[in-house]
Amino acid sequence: MARPGKRLQVRITVMLGNTDADRRALEMLGQLTAETPAEILGLFMENMDLLTFADLPVAREYCCLTHVERQLNPADLQRQLRIQARSAERALAAVAQRTGFNWSFQTVRGSLASLLQDVVKEMDLMLLGAARRTLPVPGHVPATTLARPSSQPVSVIYDGSEASRRAFTVALRLARACQQALDVFLMAANNDDLASLREQTQQLAGPFALRFHELVNPAFEDILAAVRSQRAGTLVLGINERLISPESVELLRDRLRCPAVLVK
């Protein structure tokens, strides 16, 4: 996917973590870049607040693995972050080798909001994995039976804007590449507009089957709740001013469980 007048290579920034969800998201991106040459920049973000806090004498950490509280050691913290960064880089390299895209990797320090502001100028797509979260992903209930894994659709938010149109195109390609269903969350001011939006997406999708969910003047929080309720595997949304506001970033960071693909 490339914007008219721009070079064909897609620039993708991936905010990497160390979870299975991140790895699945990377694989998906790999599928996407199979047809379109892409350049992927992998970012590992070291939380600035955490690094600052680690130097404080009151810095303590609660270990989720052992449920024990301990003193936070700055050197130990840096070490762990480096380990995570290396692991993230390896994961990116592995996917790149399989799918053949160009890639580079950086470790950055800062906050998600500031990162978004900086990176958005230089990229076409941004993938936010679980690493964006402040809090860990809620623990899964250990299964007593193995239910067949259900399909986790690709979801996209469409409000008729240019950004959402681009986001829809990316979502469609992702869904086709990964053979997943595509859930379209239509956002409009009224019901009439919803009908028009539905028609637009159907035209764009062609024969590909779409599942529609309609929201009238929803708050961003409600949109994310709706997406969560449908057990989205990946959410694709177009970048706009509202999205990169600190409040939205916070919601995106904490309320969405699946990876998010931001499309410029």
Add this chain to the structure above:
Amino acid sequence: MQPAKPLQPEQLYQPCDPAIFDFDTSAELEDQVETPGQERAVEAINFAIDMGLGGFNLFVLGPQGTGRHSAVKRILKQKAANGPAADDWCYVNNFDNPKRPRHLRMPAGQGNELRRDIEQLIEEAHRVIPASFESEDYRTRRQAIEEEFNEYQERVFREVQKSARERNISIIQTPTGLAFVPLRDDKAISPKEYAQLPKEEQEQLKRDTEVVSKDLQQQMLSIPQEARKVREKIRDLDREVSMFAVGGLIDQLIMKYKTLADVVAYLEAMQTDIVNNVEIFLKSSESDSQSLKALLSGRPQSIGAQQSAAMQRYAINVIIDHTETEGAPVVFEDHPTFPYLIGRIEHMSEMGTLVTNFNLIRAGALHRANGGYLVVDANKLLVQPFAWEGLKRALKSGEIRIKSLGEALSLVSTVSLEPEPIPLDVKIIMLGDRMLYYLLQAYDPEFLDLFKVAADFEGQIHRDQENSVQFIRLLATLIKNENVRPFDREAAARILEASARHAGDAERLSAEVRYAADIVRESDLYAGQNGKHVIGETEIQQAIDTRIRRGSRIRDRLQEEILRDTILIDTEGQRVGQVNGLAAAQLGESSFAHPCRITARVALGSGQVVDIEREIELGGPIHSKGVLILSGYLASHYVVDSPLSLFASLVFEQTYGGVEGDSASAAELCALLSALAEVPIKQSIAITGSVNQHGQIQAIGAVNEKIEGFFDICNKRGLTGDQGVLIPMANTRHLMLRQDVIAAVRENRFQIYPVASIDQCLTLLSGLEAGERDEQGAFPDGSVNQRVRARLQEFADKRHHFGTGNSQSDTS
């Protein structure tokens, strides 16, 4: 005493008149299945089979080849056909204790039906259960439960976060947990800022951090408890779904087998187990790898690969299936080893160890015969280690308990099973020889408790017309299915004569039908060579002659050595104290006899009659008994009122093997009397017979062989006309001599004398009167007895004269 007269040719052989048979060839005869002359044994077999109480197992004894096996088989087949059908037996998994598989008892044919039903159920379950767990309804309910937990966790985090925010603390993720970061103006306090804070504020920050940390810890502790509740809910949901998925299938089977309480109990237990272990049907990774393996190996991918775990757990191991059995089962176990009788538990090698499960339980002969009859050969059973003990244990306990010998003897320590014992209801029929039966009776205290019935098969049967006809008919039936030519009536007559000879009795037939059948089979070859379609007398005789020839190597070698004078045997002249005895030998299937020189020497002594064979321990007890009888005869007949004062030694010259039996005691007595009387004995006559203390000659065995043995030597040297054999009178009815012997007798070139007393023997052997006592108790002058008495009296007088009473051996 009347002198013995030689037997006439017609007394030497009892021919069979072919006219008693009303057929041209045996092909016309109706089948005969019963062995004639075995009524007693057959009655015993029927009694044992009809006797339903425990302990009345049957031992069939008698010589081999007398039709024991076929009689048992025939009677059992008849009885079993009308008997009730035996049950099927299955082993199934014991879900509470897999080491102790349970048995299921089912009517005949239903075991396999249940097995198929269960297999089908498993196959259905493999489709239905995953489908249920993939259904939208299940996913929705499950997701709702998981969502509830996720929401709980997030609520917990948010509450902690909110509480932290109120204290100006932010909770952020570290690589391994959560950190509590104090904020100032919504930004993390830097170390520099912290250092500039007043002490109280620093302490306050520290306290706030601690409060938030404690709060988080407390909240986090509740999460595992919630997780446990959620898991329970999911488990309950899974059980509900599983129950719904398979419940209907199992209910159908329960209805089908509702009359079988054990089966219903198993199905209910199986249902509970499936519900508790439903993951067996949902292991997609296992099934995928199995599918991949099948794909890579080129095998068609089947649901069977996925079913192995479920099938292993829920399959029905039908160890006994009587679908095809009509009536009660009859089992002939040819290889009665312990595991083949009692059953066994097989093992598989898995990752270097031996493992097993209820599917590897295998039935033994007792299982197969349960509810019916088991026939085993006693010899084969007793030579197998622990087989006899195992059988007795099963019979006494009334149950079959499968256990490996290795485990019972602590030789192996692999994982094994203890299957639930199966109740045993069986009639055992053992076949064996008489010696074995009586040994078991004498030395096994449990034997008579378990085998109360004996069916004793005769070795010989009366040679009357009815038996003769039935015998021939039986023979014809035996060979009918073997593609052997039929025989004519002359052949039938010759077969009967051969059978009588085999029995060693002109008035009997040998009950060893196998012997006669083999003669016919061998005759078939010669009939083919002679270009005949029907076996005739010629072929029968040919078979008999060649059979004798095949077994006569040692006999011929012995005769050669006699003719070469390596072994000294005189057939002419006369000698004092020397007589031709006759000894019989049995080597395998062939028996023959040969003359044996017996000598006696006498001297003054203290009444000892030394049997040299006994002295060197080559004489058996019966032989020694015969010699001791001679001493009794001597003392009581000749020197009643004076001490027996002789020393006599008797020996079988040139015998270097053992000597047993008393059939030569008459010959020994004659040699001794000859030595005492100093009267020579004709070497042209041989003698066989046992003598008692009264001097009566008693019957012996192998009379035909003995006569023929001496005849052959005389014949090869050239018959002189005065050669012959003395045989006990009682043995005349046993004579079935060869035709060449009969011809020689007919031509007066050889004689056979039946004798009843030792006096008759002495007369014939010495040519002198033996002498009978007169009223005064004296023997006639010049008679053999008188000379014996005179000599013994002389010894007594001399001994008296010496006055020491020492034996000859003391004085030498």
